[in-house]
Amino acid sequence: MRRRVNEMVAVMKRILTELVRTRRSLIFWAVFPTLMLLLFGLIYAGGRSAAKSFDTTAPGILIGAALFFSCLGGPISLIVAERERGTLRRLLISPLKPGSYFLGIVFAYFAIAFGQTAIVYGIAFLFGGRFHGSPVLGLIVIALSTFAFVGLGFFFGTRFTKRTEDVTGPVSAFGVPLLVLGGTFFPVKVLPPYLLALAYFDPIFHMNQALKGISAYALGIPGTRPHLMFLIGFTVLALLLGVRSYKQLLAKERMA
Template sequence: MSRRRVAGAYLQEIRAECLRYLRSPGFVLPTLLFPATFYLLFAVLLGHAQPADAARFLLGSYVSFGVMAPGLFGFGMSLALERDNGLLTLKRAMPMPPLAYLLGKMVMAMMMALAIVMILQLLATAVAGVTLSVQQLLRLTLVASFGTLPFCALGLLLGTLSKGNGAAAVINLIYLPMAVLSGLWFPLKVLPPLLQDMAVIWPSYHLNALAQDALGFAVGSAWPHVLWLAAFSLVFITWAGWRLRRHG
């Protein structure tokens, strides 16, 4: 197959994946609107009871919370369903590049993350009164777009471990506690000391650190967080790939 046809196959898979989710409002609307709703509630409606920089800090927290969902649900739940209904087996039998299936879902997750961060930035600057430089906006957008990839890796693994009907419940049992234990919903200092120390194991903790760094909050060097997320993604993709080869 020529390079042009290979590239066309990748583009067609990306297009099909994005169209499939755009035609699923039960996935798209909650993914886009939940972070925005929570931000409006805590940063705007309850903003009078918060410190001066709270709206800017909450922007980073809810961006981190929001971009977790496209990777976890877009990969995990759909992969579990497609394994159950035989679609994954059909795609494997088709003459398509082996990575097109995963790349399509990854691009879809990144596009959803991009939409989430743009909505939250608009709310922060136009409604919550947050002042952000162009550099901060661009850095936060970059963090959000690529920050969903570790959760794609985790979602991929969960999709190999779950049955289609139970995948949503399994993912929610990980998604929501992870957000709480990472300090996305309230400061880590209110948690017991043991849970504070354990926060560093969660990818959402490191993603939030990068988001806060992009917004001007001092979190130290960003590279340890980047490297941790890269290592997490590599380990979980490798693990999920092994399970797919072994169990289908």
């Protein structure tokens, strides 16, 4: 068990060190949500007190403009790069357990998600925004969202992308409509009834509504239960898809 933990930590450190060295992705993952939060927070403030605007804007920006691109797009890019460099083939002949490699990636992006959370809510605090609900419950929603995105990242990275140039395709085609429908950039109350009904099948909608309810309106488990239940089920499904796709990828690399 201790060896497995050490292997996982080593993989996590390697990934984070590589991201720090290349810098470009980390800069984008910090700058993009910052700009989106400032833009939409000030727009919705409408010249009035910005505190309430940043209360309600920060959760959606964190989920849709931060975690989505880092924790979904990041693993896709990583898997493609690891395949191109032959890292996965070397993994098969090394003493490193495949499970440790998978978990190392998951927790590396969880660390990135923690940093993005600090950035988004740090900026919101500067404009008077506050986290009004339970921090523990909020962290649970953020963790579930992160794990769901990483699981989907493994799924798309192993199934639909073979070159670095292919990465933006699945992220844009799959994700941007879900971000819009999920209320990342505007309140879902502006959606017509038929689109609002469709939004209930969008996992990002439930991520946004759960975190916004906790953060902006101090709702607890009773007030966010439908969204939490959907999110838990979706996270389990996403991780199962990610693990299965990862195992199938290793099997292909073993036969190559």
